Amino acid sequence: MTDHAQRTDEDIARLEQMLREDTELAPGGARRISELLGTIALKDLIHVLERMPSVRAALILRLLPRQRSIVAFEALDAAHQADLVDALGDDSLTSFFDALDPDDRVSLLDELPAEIAERLMRSLDESEHGLTSVILGYPKGSIGRHMSPEVPMVRVELTAAQALEALKEQNDRVETVYTVPVVTADRKLVGVTSLRRLLMAGGEEGVDTLMDTPVYAHTGDPDEETARWFRALDLLALPVVDDSTRLVGMVSIDDAVDIIEDADNEDSARSGGSEPLQRPYLTTPVWKLVRSRIVWLGVLAVSALLTVSVLDAFEDALAAAVVLSLFIPLITGTGGNTGNQAATTVTRSLALGDVRKRDALAVMWRETRVGLILGTLLGALFGVLLGIFYGASIGIVLGLTLFVVCTLAATVGGIMPIIAKVVGADPAVFSNPFITTFVDAAGLVIYFLIAKTVLGI
Amino acid sequence: MTDHAQRTDEDIARLEQMLREDTELAPGGARRISELLGTIALKDLIHVLERMPSVRAALILRLLPRQRSIVAFEALDAAHQADLVDALGDDSLTSFFDALDPDDRVSLLDELPAEIAERLMRSLDESEHGLTSVILGYPKGSIGRHMSPEVPMVRVELTAAQALEALKEQNDRVETVYTVPVVTADRKLVGVTSLRRLLMAGGEEGVDTLMDTPVYAHTGDPDEETARWFRALDLLALPVVDDSTRLVGMVSIDDAVDIIEDADNEDSARSGGSEPLQRPYLTTPVWKLVRSRIVWLGVLAVSALLTVSVLDAFEDALAAAVVLSLFIPLITGTGGNTGNQAATTVTRSLALGDVRKRDALAVMWRETRVGLILGTLLGALFGVLLGIFYGASIGIVLGLTLFVVCTLAATVGGIMPIIAKVVGADPAVFSNPFITTFVDAAGLVIYFLIAKTVLGI
Numbered sequence: 001m002t003d004h005a006q007r008t009d010e011d012i013a014r015l016e017q018m019l020r021e022d023t024e025l026a027p028g029g030a031r032r033i034s035e036l037l038g039t040i041a042l043k044d045l046i047h048v049l050e051r052m053p054s055v056r057a058a059l060i061l062r063l064l065p066r067q068r069s070i071v072a073f074e075a076l077d078a079a080h081q082a083d084l085v086d087a088l089g090d091d092s093l094t095s096f097f098d099a100l101d102p103d104d105r106v107s108l109l110d111e112l113p114a115e116i117a118e119r120l121m122r123s124l125d126e127s128e129h130g131l132t133s134v135i136l137g138y139p140k141g142s143i144g145r146h147m148s149p150e151v152p153m154v155r156v157e158l159t160a161a162q163a164l165e166a167l168k169e170q171n172d173r174v175e176t177v178y179t180v181p182v183v184t185a186d187r188k189l190v191g192v193t194s195l196r197r198l199l200m201a202g203g204e205e206g207v208d209t210l211m212d213t214p215v216y217a218h219t220g221d222p223d224e225e226t227a228r229w230f231r232a233l234d235l236l237a238l239p240v241v242d243d244s245t246r247l248v249g250m251v252s253i254d255d256a257v258d259i260i261e262d263a264d265n266e267d268s269a270r271s272g273g274s275e276p277l278q279r280p281y282l283t284t285p286v287w288k289l290v291r292s293r294i295v296w297l298g299v300l301a302v303s304a305l306l307t308v309s310v311l312d313a314f315e316d317a318l319a320a321a322v323v324l325s326l327f328i329p330l331i332t333g334t335g336g337n338t339g340n341q342a343a344t345t346v347t348r349s350l351a352l353g354d355v356r357k358r359d360a361l362a363v364m365w366r367e368t369r370v371g372l373i374l375g376t377l378l379g380a381l382f383g384v385l386l387g388i389f390y391g392a393s394i395g396i397v398l399g400l401t402l403f404v405v406c407t408l409a410a411t412v413g414g415i416m417p418i419i420a421k422v423v424g425a426d427p428a429v430f431s432n433p434f435i436t437t438f439v440d441a442a443g444l445v446i447y448f449l450i451a452k453t454v455l456g457i
Numbered sequence: 458m459t460d461h462a463q464r465t466d467e468d469i470a471r472l473e474q475m476l477r478e479d480t481e482l483a484p485g486g487a488r489r490i491s492e493l494l495g496t497i498a499l500k501d502l503i504h505v506l507e508r509m510p511s512v513r514a515a516l517i518l519r520l521l522p523r524q525r526s527i528v529a530f531e532a533l534d535a536a537h538q539a540d541l542v543d544a545l546g547d548d549s550l551t552s553f554f555d556a557l558d559p560d561d562r563v564s565l566l567d568e569l570p571a572e573i574a575e576r577l578m579r580s581l582d583e584s585e586h587g588l589t590s591v592i593l594g595y596p597k598g599s600i601g602r603h604m605s606p607e608v609p610m611v612r613v614e615l616t617a618a619q620a621l622e623a624l625k626e627q628n629d630r631v632e633t634v635y636t637v638p639v640v641t642a643d644r645k646l647v648g649v650t651s652l653r654r655l656l657m658a659g660g661e662e663g664v665d666t667l668m669d670t671p672v673y674a675h676t677g678d679p680d681e682e683t684a685r686w687f688r689a690l691d692l693l694a695l696p697v698v699d700d701s702t703r704l705v706g707m708v709s710i711d712d713a714v715d716i717i718e719d720a721d722n723e724d725s726a727r728s729g730g731s732e733p734l735q736r737p738y739l740t741t742p743v744w745k746l747v748r749s750r751i752v753w754l755g756v757l758a759v760s761a762l763l764t765v766s767v768l769d770a771f772e773d774a775l776a777a778a779v780v781l782s783l784f785i786p787l788i789t790g791t792g793g794n795t796g797n798q799a800a801t802t803v804t805r806s807l808a809l810g811d812v813r814k815r816d817a818l819a820v821m822w823r824e825t826r827v828g829l830i831l832g833t834l835l836g837a838l839f840g841v842l843l844g845i846f847y848g849a850s851i852g853i854v855l856g857l858t859l860f861v862v863c864t865l866a867a868t869v870g871g872i873m874p875i876i877a878k879v880v881g882a883d884p885a886v887f888s889n890p891f892i893t894t895f896v897d898a899a900g901l902v903i904y905f906l907i908a909k910t911v912l913g914i
Contacts, residue, residue, distance in 0.1 A: 013815060042672070046689050050811060075689045164656070171657050178635050178653070178693075195652065196635070199621070200628050215499070231718060232503050232532045234711045236635075236693070253710055254691045260714075261688060264721045265805060271728065272801025273794050281806035282816060282823075289827045293798045294834060300794050301835055301859075307786035318779050325775055325782035329764035329897050332786050336793075336893075337730050337757050341750045344729025348722060349738035354507060358470060362739060370746045377751060378758055402758075436793075440786050 012044050016051060019060060034063040042068070046075045050280040057283070058087035061096075070099045078104070079278035082111035094123040101175060102131040103146050103255060109136070134248075143226040144219030146259060147240045147249030148175045153183050156190050156208050160201045167195065176252050179237035182211045187246045189214050189239055216241050219248060226251070227259035228353060267351055270428035271344060273300065296429075303434075306441040307332070314448040320457040323390060327398055328444065330382075332436075335405040335443040338374060339435035342367050342413030347427040350417055360418045364411060371410025379403035397451045404450075405443040412438060469501050473508060476517060491520040499525075503532045507737040514740070515544030527556045535561070536735035539568035551580040558632060559588040560603050560712060566593070591705075600683040601676030603716055604697045604706030605632045610640050613647050613665050617658045624652065633709050636694035639668045644703045646671050646696055673698050676705060683708070684716035685810060724808055727885035728801060730757065753886075760891075763898040764789070771905040777914040780847060784855055785901065787839075789893075792862040792900040795831060796892035799824050799870030804884045807874055817875045821868060828867025836860035854908045861907075862900040869895060 015036065037045060037060065045064075049057045049072060061069045061084070073081065073096045085093060097105060097120045109117045109132075121129060131149050138144030152174045154163040167177050180198065182191035191211030201210050216239040217226045229235065230253050238256075240249040262278075269276040275292040277284050311318065311328075318325055346363055349355040355363060379399040387395020413435050420430030451457070472493065494502060494517065502521075506514045506529060518526045518541070530538065530553045542550060554562060554577045566574045566589075578586060588606045595601030609631045611620040624634050637655065639648035648668030658667050673696040674683045686692065687710050695713075697706040719735075726733040732749040734741050768775065768785075775782055803820055806812040812820060836856040844852020870892050877887030908914070 009813070009815075043686050043690055047810070075691075168657060171653070195656070196628070199652070199656065200625060229500050231711070231714050233500055234532075236710075253693075253714075254688070257688050257710075257714060257717075261717070264725075265809075268721075268725065268728070268801060268805045271725070272797050274798040274802060277802070280809075280811040281802060282812060282819060286823055286826050286830070289802070289823065290830045292802075293795075293827070294831060297791070297794055297798065297831060297835065298838070301787065301791045301839065304787045304790045307790070308783050311783040311786070315779060315783070318782050322772060322776045322779065322782075325779075325785065326765050326768040326772070328782065328785045329768070329789050329901070330758065330761045332789065333761045333764070333893060333897060334754070334758045337754055338750075340729050341731040341754065344725060345731060345734070345738060345746075345749075348725045352722075352737075353504070354737040355739060356466070358466075359739060366739075366743060366746065369743050370750070373743070373747045374751060374754060378754065381755070382758065436790065440790060444786070 012040070012048065015040065015044075016048050019048065019052065019056065033060075034065075037064055038068070042071065042075075045072055049076065050080070051282050053283060054083040055087045058084045058089075058092075061088065062092055066095070070096060074100060074104065077279055078107035078111050080280065080283070081108050083279060083283070085112060085116060094120065098124060098128065101148055102128070102135045102150075103148055105132050106135045106145060110140070138219055141223055142219060143217050143221045143223045143240060143251060144249070146223055146227075146255045147219070147251045148255075149249045150174050151181060151239070151247060151250040152177045153181045153187075153247060154193070154198075154207055156182050156184055156211070158207050159203070160198045160205045160207065160210060161203055163193075163198050163207050164202070167198070176237055176250070179235070179239075179250070181214065181239040181247050181250065182207055183247050189216055189241050189245055189247045192216075192239060214239060216245075217251065218243070223259050224263045224351070225353060227256040227263075230256040263351065266426075267347065267428040270426055271347065273297065300434075300437060303437045304440070306437065307444060310441050310444045310448075314444075314452075317448050317452055317457055321451070321455060323394065324397075324448070324451055327386070327447075330398075331401055331405060331443050331447050332440040334378065334402060335409045335439040336436040338371065338406045339409035339413035339416075339439045342370070342410045343416055343427075343435050346414050347417040350421055350427050355418070357418060357422055360415065360422075363418060364415045367410045367414030368407065370414075371407035374410060375403040375406030378406055393454055397447075397454045400450050400454070401443070401447045404446050405439070408442060408446070409435070409439045469497070469505065472497065472501075473505050476505065476509065476513065490517075491522075494521055495525070499528065499532075502529055506533065507537070508739050510740060511540040512544045515541045515546075515549075518545065519549055523552070527553060531557060531561065534736055535564035535568050537737065537740070538565050540736060540740070542569060542573060551577065555581060555585065558605055559585070559592050559607075560605055562589050563592045563602060567597070595676055598680055599676060600674050600678045600680045600697060600708060601706070603680055603684075603712045604676070604708045605712075606706045607631050608638060608696070608704060608707040609634045610638045610644075610704060611650070611655075611664055613639050613641055613668070615664050616660070617655045617662045617664065617667060618660055620650075620655050620664050621659070624655070633694055633707070636692070636696075636707070638671065638696040638704050638707065639664055640704050646673055646698050646702055646704045649673075649696060671696060673702075674708065675700070680716050681720045681808070682810060684713040684720075687713040720808065723883075724804065724885040727883055728804065730754065757891075757894060760894045761897070763894065764901060767898050767901045767905075771901075771909075774905050774909055774914055778908070778912060780851065781854075781905070781908055784843070784904075787855075788858055788862060788900050788904050789897040791835065791859060792866045792896040793893040795828065795863045796866035796870035796896045799827070799867045800873055800892050803871050804874040807878055807884050812875070814875060814879055817872065817879075820875060821872045824867045824871030825864065827871075828864035831867060832860040832863030835863055850911055854904075854911045857907050857911070858900070858904045861903050862896070865899060865903070866892070866896045 061073060134149050135145055150173050152167055152170050154166050178195050180193050180195060181189055182193055184190055192214045193211040197210045219240055219242060237250050237252045239247055240251060242248050266276045273296045277292060379402040382402055383395045383399020386398045416430060416435055417427035420427040518530060591606050592602055607630050609624055609627050611623050635652050637650050637652060638646055639650055641647055649671045650668040654667045676697055676699060694707050694709045696704055697708060699705050723733045730753045734749055836859040839859055840852045840856020843855045873887060873892055874884035877884040
């Protein structure tokens with residue numbers, strides 16, 4: 001893909017190297033580099049920026065032609081944009097900020113210290129300031145925060161021809177014109193049509209005959225859930241209304257894609273037991289990586305002390321049969337894996353809306369059955385296998401333990417994410433990392449109880 | 458959100474219940490239900506279908522008005538569509554299949570047994586059959602397989618007015634008209650314009666003055682990587698060309714969203730140690746859930762035997778100091794968590810394109826530093842903590858072990874996904890589940906070597 005001469009991954013790597021090494025970006029070098037940057041594809045330019053240290057990236061942005069630098073800046077994540085703020089200098093910063101759509105401005109403001117945020121807000125002209133304040137007014141996590149308040153709209157009583165004229169007048173003001181809300185005199189949303197339909201119909205046909213019953217969201221609707229509707233319904237944009245169904249804004253599909261990708265990044269990070277970085281990995285300072293992991297790691301390690309005390313309680317059994325300790329990692333590992341499989345599946349289904357809170361019992365029942373089957377298969381396999389090498393009684397102990405642990409782990413792993421959702425926690429955090437800890441401790445108790453019974457120690 | 462009277466989650470739950478229970482869907486009931494289904498929002502209808510057993514979902518589809526049933530069927534995942542095929546009956550099936558876009562048809566065919574696939578292909582008229590065969594010709598995983606071969610296009614020598622006329626003529630044939638490729642007489646792509654620009658310019662202005670240098674993909678480009686360009690570049694559609702840059706198709710953003718979501722589903726499932734379901738959780742038969750997990754679970758459990766043999770080798774040390782066994786889960790757990798944190802972060806960065814193969818060393822170096830810091834912090838914390846409760850020497854052993862294990866785990870966890878990518882495996886599978894096993898075994902070896910030295914056993 002390219003919007004200029006095709007560049008190979010290697011070309012880009014070389015350019016990147018050059019940009020890193022050109023320590024001065026001396027006048028001569030600067031000109032050469034800005035020419036070079038002017039000739040590469042936008043996507044390659046963005047890729048390079050995402051891999052540069054903030055100061056260097058800011059320098060490069062300032063070397064670019066204004067329009068191109070604005071487009072490039074817009075393409076970066078809000079947190080990454082915030083990293084560049086200090087190095088950008090007021091002129092470029094305010095011009096970038098001014099060029100952003102109101103909803104993207106708000107995302108950036110959320111990442112900035114109050115005083116900088118206020119300074120930037122003051123730099124806006126009155127109308128832009130007003131639009132941005134509106135968006136800032138909606139709570140985080142609501143779709144209102146991601147909408148563009150500058151929407152195209154046509155009155156329901158117009159003809160297709162008149163509607164097209166109206167859209168041409170609105171053209172400079174609005175972000176998109178392809179999905180066209182149809183409204184009454186008092187701005188109530190009564191339908192949705194599209195530039196395509198208006199254009200193809202043309203002439204005297206009435207807008208009211210060219211519109212569908214509107215698909216819309218309320219400003220307070222949850223952003224991720226709303227964004228995921230775009231896929232099922234193949235929407236390009238979604239009108240947003242207030243409590244009296246007055247049109248107040250529109251969410252475009254690129255906003256929806258941003259919301260979904262951010263949500264998926266967060267789930268991915270948290271299910272791995274860390275906090276999302278919100279910026280490209282290679283440009284994230286090491287201390288930020290540490291910060292994103294240390295808390296969970298510490299919490300999990302401390303809660304792992306639970307397993308220490310469990311084993312402490314069974315020290316006599318361990319002393320009596322040291323062989324039992326050989327299988328501790330096998331049991332905790334298998335239990336953890338079974339629990340994580342269930343938790344990951346259910347967490348994802350919750351995110352996609354396939355599973356709702358009210359499905360708790362259905363999910364639990366399915367996972368219990370899955371656990372029973374998995375437990376039977378693994379229990380039989382390892383019961384026989386370890387029975388051969390360590391004697392029948394050990395085989396029985398391990399077989400039974402794995403059977404019980406798998407069933408328990410799958411059930412708990414399936415229900416945990418839903419419990420998390422009910423108590424308002426993030427299923428992705430609450431489930432995977434914690435299940436391991438819980439299943440480890442519970443599994444060991446089960447293991448030693450079975451062992452003491454079977455081995456009679 | 459609604460395209461009819463607003464429905465609460467509860468209303469939908471009730472309707473769903475009714476549809477499950479109405480065992481006969483008797484003529485009277487059928488009419489009542491189809492009326493009811495006609496009045497709920499499309500997104501609610503799709504949600505209900507996604508939660509129904511296949512046979513029931515197929516029945517419901519056949520009760521819907523033709524157009525609505527087609528839209529609903531199109532909204533389902535290909536694998537889910539395939540589940541319905543048997544229950545649908547030939548008439549509805551062929552009409553659904555005929556209504557799909559060529560690329561969606563191909564996705565469905567990929568999920569079907571050969572003979573059914575062939576029968577469906579034969580049911581298409583010549584032109585549709587031709588278009589579908591073209592898509593089928595491109596390898597899986599290539600963007601060519603997701604493109605629509607019916608693209609709008611305008612000749613570069615036209616005026617805006619002529620271009621609009623040309624688009625009106627193409628309207629019935631093409632999927633989208635908003636992004637408009639500009640081509641030469643021999644169909645070479647020379648630019649991209651948009652319906653918006655043509656309309657707003659209008660009149661005698663030349664298309665060549667209204668177009669940008671084209672952003673395009675080649676038919677063979679990898680689908681996920683290509684799909685992710687849409688976000689950075691805010692694209693609505695992307696022209697696809699052959700090796701001689703002739704325009705052969707276009708990928709629309711809803712295709713891109715499908716590709717990204719499927720890729721994220723797959724990564725999410727695999728990082729949790731299971732295979733993606735490709736269909737809504739609640740409608741997936743239990744045996745399919747088991748099948749999606751048993752293989753990985755088995756592989757991981759068998760590889761966990763490695764830890765058994767490690768412990769077996771150190772049985773003497775364990776016998777000499779049973780207390781050592783108390784900390785086995787703490788060490789394996791912490792190592793596993795540290796490794797998974799690194800692996801998850803890097804896997805995601807690979808998926809997003811932030812990290813490339815060539816970054817292997819940079820990633821490794823960052824993760825080693827992160828691991829050293831995390832290891833120092835945890836090692837100090839637990840060295841002191843356990844030193845207090847179990848004596849200084851145990852404290853020293855645990856502190857040192859955690860320090861080494863964290864450093865190792867982070868380094869391995871960071872590099873594993875890249876190795877996976879280099880050898881052509883899926884980073885998500887290769888990393889998280891396997892790291893646990895590796896780190897468990899390695900961590901235990903380190904633990905006992907340190908213990909033997911410090912405790913002199």
